[in-house]
Amino acid sequence: MKKLLLILMFIPFVSFAMQQDSIGTKTENGIVYILHKVDKGQTLYAIARKYNVDVNEIIKANPGSDKGIQADAIIMVPTKKKTVSTSPVPNGETKIETKFHTVQAGETLYKIATMYGVSVSDIQKWNGLSGESISVGQRLAVSPHTASIAIPEQTPKPIPPTEPVKIEQTPVKPAQEPIKVVEPITEKISNENIVNNNKVEGNPSDENNSVTVPTRQIKTVGDEMVENGSVSISSEGDLSQERNFIMHPTARIGTIVMITNPENGKSAFARVVANYKAPGNEVVKINPTLAKKIGITESTKEVRVNYAK
Numbered sequence: 001m002k003k004l005l006l007i008l009m010f011i012p013f014v015s016f017a018m019q020q021d022s023i024g025t026k027t028e029n030g031i032v033y034i035l036h037k038v039d040k041g042q043t044l045y046a047i048a049r050k051y052n053v054d055v056n057e058i059i060k061a062n063p064g065s066d067k068g069i070q071a072d073a074i075i076m077v078p079t080k081k082k083t084v085s086t087s088p089v090p091n092g093e094t095k096i097e098t099k100f101h102t103v104q105a106g107e108t109l110y111k112i113a114t115m116y117g118v119s120v121s122d123i124q125k126w127n128g129l130s131g132e133s134i135s136v137g138q139r140l141a142v143s144p145h146t147a148s149i150a151i152p153e154q155t156p157k158p159i160p161p162t163e164p165v166k167i168e169q170t171p172v173k174p175a176q177e178p179i180k181v182v183e184p185i186t187e188k189i190s191n192e193n194i195v196n197n198n199k200v201e202g203n204p205s206d207e208n209n210s211v212t213v214p215t216r217q218i219k220t221v222g223d224e225m226v227e228n229g230s231v232s233i234s235s236e237g238d239l240s241q242e243r244n245f246i247m248h249p250t251a252r253i254g255t256i257v258m259i260t261n262p263e264n265g266k267s268a269f270a271r272v273v274a275n276y277k278a279p280g281n282e283v284v285k286i287n288p289t290l291a292k293k294i295g296i297t298e299s300t301k302e303v304r305v306n307y308a309k
Contacts, residue, residue: 023035023036023037023074025079025117026076031078031079032078032079032116032117033061033076033077033078033079033117034051034076034077034079034114034117035074035075035076035077036050036051036074036075036076036077037072037073037074037075038069038070038071038072038073038074038075039071040071041071042069042071043069044058044059044065044066044069044075047075047077051077051079051114051115052111052114052115053077053078053079057078058075058076058077058078060078061076061077061078062075062076079114079115079116079117080115080116098126098141098143098144099116099141099142099143100139100140100141100142101115101116101139101140101142102137102138102139102140103134103135103136103137103138103139103140104136105136107134108132108134109123109124109129109132109134110132112134112140112142113142115142116142116143118142118143120132123140123141123142126140126141126142126143126144127140127141216228216229216230216280216281216282216283217229218283220309223308223309224306224307224308224309225251225305225306225307225308225309226304226305226306227283227284227304227305227306228283228302228303228304228305229281229282229283229284229302229303229305230281230282230283230301230302230303231259231282231283231284231285231286231296231300231302231303232282232284232285232286233285233286233287233288233291233296233297233298234247234285234286234287235287235288237273237274238273238274239273239285239286239287240287241287241289242289243271243287243289244268244269244270244271244287244289244290244293245270245271245273245286245287245289245290246259246270246271246272246273246284246285246286246287246290247272247273247274247275247276247284247285247286248272248275248276248283248284248285248305249275249276249277249278249282249283250275251272251275251307252272253272253273253274253275254271254272255271255272255307255308256269256270256271256272256307257269257270257271257272257284257305257306257307258270258305258306258307259284259286259290259294259303259304259305260294260303260304260305260306261294261295261296261300261303262302262303262304263295263300264294264295266293266294266295267294268290268293268294270286270290283303283305284303284305
């Protein structure tokens with residue numbers, strides 16, 4: 001009969017606690033939050049006092065709430081309760097540790113329950129309380145009692161040996177030999193050689209019978225070739241056209257060269273259209289069109305040819 005009376009007396013307290021706990025709790029990142037439904041005209045400071053928490057903690061849990069809250073809005077109020085921590089114990093068991101709270105002056109059972117996100121009935125059950133009477137300095141359990149939960153041991157599966165990774169190496173190609181740059185050969189023909197190649201038939205011992213002709217000189221000035229020697233006028237092949245066309249012994253076909261007549265200082269640019277085997281001291285063969293422009297005649301003894309290598 002006494003037990004029945006205790007139960008009947010306890011029901012109103014439980015009902016009152018559930019109403020005061022608002023609409024429930026929520027756990028995020030190991031922290032238990034009370035879900036509070038805002039009353040009309042209620043402020044953050046009033047809610048903070050109601051649950052005995054710092055208003056900044058409520059703002060942190062509800063970004064933007066510092067700018068105002070509306071009636072019927074759901075506010076998350078952080079509590080001091082965190083998810084139950086466990087610590088391993090021997091023989092494959094996990095030990096759940098109980099949390100305790102020491103009652104301070106002015107604290108009620110409801111206030112303590114709110115702080116840890118539990119109900120008044122839970123604290124009563126964990127501490128064997130039949131009512132809500134508590135005293136300052138009393139140590140109350142605010143989480144389930146310590147217990148060991150057996151966890152079946154798992155034998156780790158052997159890791160199969162991995163085959164060594166085969167790395168294919170790309171054969172290194174031998175370095176290419178540096179390209180050899182062949183410097184153009186600068187040809188110099190002395191007067192002595194020219195004279196020896198152009199001796200007039202007669203008495204070999206008579207030096208007065210030899211006739212000298214203009215010297216053919218080829219030299220390099222930086223990237224430019226400079227040649228001096230005799231010139232001939234011809235209309236053969238492409239030289240028959242009325243354009244500045246020339247034939248040259250060695251210059252690449254298409255090369256643009258400058259022909260200068262040292263007798264009058266006149267110069268003109270011409271294009272190499274063919275190569276030919278020039279006689280001893282001759283450096284170029286030009287067509288009549290070019291010869292007329294720079295005043296070259298059959299009697300002209302020497303010209304100068306300039307072109308890039």
